[in-house]
Amino acid sequence: MQKIKPFDHLILILGTLFLCVPVLMALMSSTHTAVDIHSNGLFITPGSNGYATYEKVLTHRGGFTGDVTGLLMLKNSLIMGFGFAIGKIVLSMMAAYALVYFRFRFATVLFWMIFATLLLPLEVRIMPSYQVMSQLHLLNSYTGLIVPLLASATGTFFFRQFFKSVPDELLEAARIDGAGPWKFFIDVLVPLSKTMMAAIFIIMFIYGWNQYLWPLLMTTDESFYTLMRGIKSILQVWVGSQIPDYNEAFALAVLAMVPPVAVVVIFQRMFIKGLTESDK
Amino acid sequence: MTDTPLSAQGPTAPSFLHRLRDWWSGETANPVKRVQFGHGLTPWLFVLPQLAVVVIFFYWPSAQAVTSSFYIEDPFGFGSTFVGMENYADALGSKEYLSTAWFTAFFCVVVTALALGIGLLLAVKADKVIRGAESYKTLLISVYAIAPPVAGLIGMMFFDMHMGPFTRLFAFFGHELRVGVDYWDTTIALITISVWKQIPYNFIFFLSGLQSVPVSVREAALIDARSGWRRFKDVTLPLLAPTAFFLLIINITYTMFDTFPIIDVIVKDKPANNPMTLVYKVYLDGFKGNDIGGSSAQSVILMVVVAALTVLQFRFLERRVHYG
Numbered sequence: 326m327q328k329i330k331p332f333d334h335l336i337l338i339l340g341t342l343f344l345c346v347p348v349l350m351a352l353m354s355s356t357h358t359a360v361d362i363h364s365n366g367l368f369i370t371p372g373s374n375g376y377a378t379y380e381k382v383l384t385h386r387g388g389f390t391g392d393v394t395g396l397l398m399l400k401n402s403l404i405m406g407f408g409f410a411i412g413k414i415v416l417s418m419m420a421a422y423a424l425v426y427f428r429f430r431f432a433t434v435l436f437w438m439i440f441a442t443l444l445l446p447l448e449v450r451i452m453p454s455y456q457v458m459s460q461l462h463l464l465n466s467y468t469g470l471i472v473p474l475l476a477s478a479t480g481t482f483f484f485r486q487f488f489k490s491v492p493d494e495l496l497e498a499a500r501i502d503g504a505g506p507w508k509f510f511i512d513v514l515v516p517l518s519k520t521m522m523a524a525i526f527i528i529m530f531i532y533g534w535n536q537y538l539w540p541l542l543m544t545t546d547e548s549f550y551t552l553m554r555g556i557k558s559i560l561q562v563w564v565g566s567q568i569p570d571y572n573e574a575f576a577l578a579v580l581a582m583v584p585p586v587a588v589v590v591i592f593q594r595m596f597i598k599g600l601t602e603s604d605k
Numbered sequence: 606m607t608d609t610p611l612s613a614q615g616p617t618a619p620s621f622l623h624r625l626r627d628w629w630s631g632e633t634a635n636p637v638k639r640v641q642f643g644h645g646l647t648p649w650l651f652v653l654p655q656l657a658v659v660v661i662f663f664y665w666p667s668a669q670a671v672t673s674s675f676y677i678e679d680p681f682g683f684g685s686t687f688v689g690m691e692n693y694a695d696a697l698g699s700k701e702y703l704s705t706a707w708f709t710a711f712f713c714v715v716v717t718a719l720a721l722g723i724g725l726l727l728a729v730k731a732d733k734v735i736r737g738a739e740s741y742k743t744l745l746i747s748v749y750a751i752a753p754p755v756a757g758l759i760g761m762m763f764f765d766m767h768m769g770p771f772t773r774l775f776a777f778f779g780h781e782l783r784v785g786v787d788y789w790d791t792t793i794a795l796i797t798i799s800v801w802k803q804i805p806y807n808f809i810f811f812l813s814g815l816q817s818v819p820v821s822v823r824e825a826a827l828i829d830a831r832s833g834w835r836r837f838k839d840v841t842l843p844l845l846a847p848t849a850f851f852l853l854i855i856n857i858t859y860t861m862f863d864t865f866p867i868i869d870v871i872v873k874d875k876p877a878n879n880p881m882t883l884v885y886k887v888y889l890d891g892f893k894g895n896d897i898g899g900s901s902a903q904s905v906i907l908m909v910v911v912a913a914l915t916v917l918q919f920r921f922l923e924r925r926v927h928y929g
Contacts, residue, residue: 333730337741340727344748344804350770351759366768420655427648428641435652442663444915448862448884449907452891452900453669454662461661476662481655493638506642510651535752537866542892553866556754560761560870571762578755585750590743597746601813 348582355379355575362571374572382576393547395555395580402534402551402581408471409533410526417480418518422510424481425488426496442478448538455542465546474539480525486602487521488514524599527592531585552581667908674901685898692902702886702903709861709882712796716864717856719800721849724807729837731808732815742812749805753863757870760798764871771797785871785879792880794871799864806859807852814848815841854918858911883907 350367356375357368383395423429424436447454454473463469491514499509537553544550550558559574589596642648674692676685696702731741763771764784771794775782784794818841826840865884872879881889887907891900 333733334737337727337730337734340723340730340804341741341744344801345744347759347763347801348748348751351762354762363768366773367762367770416655416658419651423648423651426638426642427651429645429648432648435656438664439652439655439659442659443919444912445663445667445908446858446862446911448865449887449904449911450666450670451888452897452904453666453673455892456669457662457666472658473662475655476658478655478659489638496638506647531750535750537752537754537869538888541869553752553754556758556870560758560873571768574758575762578758582751582755585752586747589750590747593743593746597809597813601810 348586351575351578355572355579357572359568359570359572363568378572378576382573382580393550393555395552395577397548398550398552398555399580401549402553402584404467405470405536405540405551406530406534406584408467409474409536410529412471412475413480413529414522414525416475417478418484418515418522420481421484421488422514425485426506426509439478439481442476443482447474447477451538451542458543463543465544465549467549469543470540470549470551471533474533474536480529483525484518484521487518491517520595521599523592524595524602527588527596528599530588534585552577556581670901670904670908672901673897674905676898678895678897688898692898693906696899696902696906705881705883705886708792708880712792712799712864712880712882713857713860715796716799716803716860717853719796720803720807720856721852723800724804724852725811725845725849727804728808728811728815729841731812745808746805748802749809751802752866753802754866754870756798756802757867760794760801760867761870764794785873785875788878788880791871795864795867795880798867798871799860802867803856803859807856810848810852811845814845818844851918854914857914861907861911 346369350369353368353371354362355378357372358374358378361372361374362368383399385394420439424432424439458464458469458473461469463472495513495517496509499513504512535553536551537557540549540551540554541557544554555577556574559570559577562570673685675687675689677688677692678685727745731738731745734741761784763769764782766772766783766785769782769784772782772784782790782793784790822840822844826836830836830839861882862884864882865888868881868885872881872885883903884907887900887903890896890903894900
């Protein structure tokens with residue numbers, strides 16, 4: 326159609342290098358020793374210390390109390406990612422169903438109440454949110470980590486748009502067949518939304534997994550640390566140390582980025598569809 | 606939201622009171638579905654979980670932010686004193702707050718411009734090439750999933766004073782880069798990392814916007830405008846304008862809020878002579894400085910700014926749906 330110049334490829338290659346080389350170097354450097362990195366800089370080739378570093382990060386890393394390991398943080402991050410994604414899908418599908426398929430008092434008021442949450446991200450109300458959480462005794466708990474993050478209507482907005490595009494004839498047919506609201510929801514809408522649920526699951530899993538500020542505030546007990554929280558503490562240990570544990574920090578970074586990156590690459594098509602059609 | 610004097614309302618627009626009555630009874634001028642289930646408890650059961658979460662974790666803290674912004678809390682926890690607008694006056698009057706606000710604005714402009722520009726450039730090129738298009742796409746997108754704190758950590762290594770490649774690069778050109786110590790050096794690091802993290806997002810949206818341009822339009826453009834630049838300027842760019850505007854707002858909110866972890870990793874609670882954004886200041890004053898009233902007042906100021914931005918985005922989104 327159009328003539329392709331080598332220049333286009335050059336720009337793309339430069340862009341790809343700019344984005345991907347830092348990730349590659351983090352990965353490669355994590356397999357070298359800290360002393361090696363300290364004296365020679367970052368590496369683009371694999372080293373021989375990889376097994377030892379990852380073994381240490383996954384099982385030995387102590388923290389202040391001595392019982393937090395990389396594996397534990399990995400588990401907490403997974404709980405965070407899955408818990409958030411599943412919670413989001415369940416809550417927002419139900420709410421969107423009520424708002425689209427029912428005619429009831431206050432429906433519009435509720436609609437605005439729920440969608441007003443899109444106005445303000447969590448970051449602008451961290452201090453009062455923290456106070457509320459401590460009044461509810463939810464600090465250092467999985468509930469406290471996950472549930473407050475669900476108070477945003479992104480998913481509801483998405484499912485509302487999707488339900489609106491579902492043909493009206495389906496509901497008419499279901500009603501003629503005598504299906505009630507529950508039956509219609511479980512037997513028609515849920516199976517129909519499978520692709521959408523998968524797409525939103527991917528986006529929300531990444532969002533939950535990548536949370537930083539909230540876990541930072543909510544967890545002082547190290548057994549609830551996620552990998553993101555671990556990054557903060559590994560940097561705090563650095564202050565004053567002779568040669569910082571560059572390799573361990575890189576290993577932690579790799580552990581923290583592999584699952585979400587893998588999800589995006591494997592489910593690329595679905596992920597892009599979900600992202601661009603939901604408009605966040 | 607639609608009742609502002611800016612919007613040209615038709616003569617048939619219902620009066621405010623009329624609309625309020627409709628709200629009350631749950632009627633809307635154009636219901637979402639022709640057929641709907643009737644009244645009863647069922648819809649409440651469906652909407653209740655979300656409603657509970659929203660009320661407890663959104664409205665309660667937001668209300669508390671507004672209330673405590675009018676009080677000065679005793680540092681030892683013995684009650685609080687009502688001070689009216691004093692916290693706001695303190696915040697807006699302080700030199701530190703204003704310089705943080707200026708930095709935030711500057712940071713937003715630079716990061717947004719660079720991230721959008723590079724994202725658009727890469728999307729245009731990726732849309733053009735045929736050979737290797739999928740590989741480029743996958744590689745460029747993969748960085749999207751990396752969390753901001755991880756990006757901050759990797760970036761920190763690249764700007765490390767002992768062994769960071771960027772530090773060495775700058776040293777080669779005779780500039781000693783001291784990230785975390787020097788104000789502008791830290792700014793350079795923050796901008797680089799924030800832009801790096803946001804490019805994939807913009808790339809995905811621009812590319813999907815480009816690929817939705819019909820082939821017939823492209824071919825017509827190819828005949829009408831020989832020069833690639835003119836074709837881009839007169840045909841592609843106007844068609845991408847809705848996407849670009851949407852992304853503009855998203856990028857501004859990203860730079861204001863989602864860069865928090867990057868700043869936290871690079872600046873590490875050491876605000877001394879380091880740049881920071883307004884959100885980071887809210888966090889520092891509230892959690893490190895224990896100034897709850899001041900922090901809340903800053904929260905409320907931010908809320909107003911963000912709410913305005915989001916309303917702008919919604920109004921626009923509505924329009925986009927019409928033309929879409």
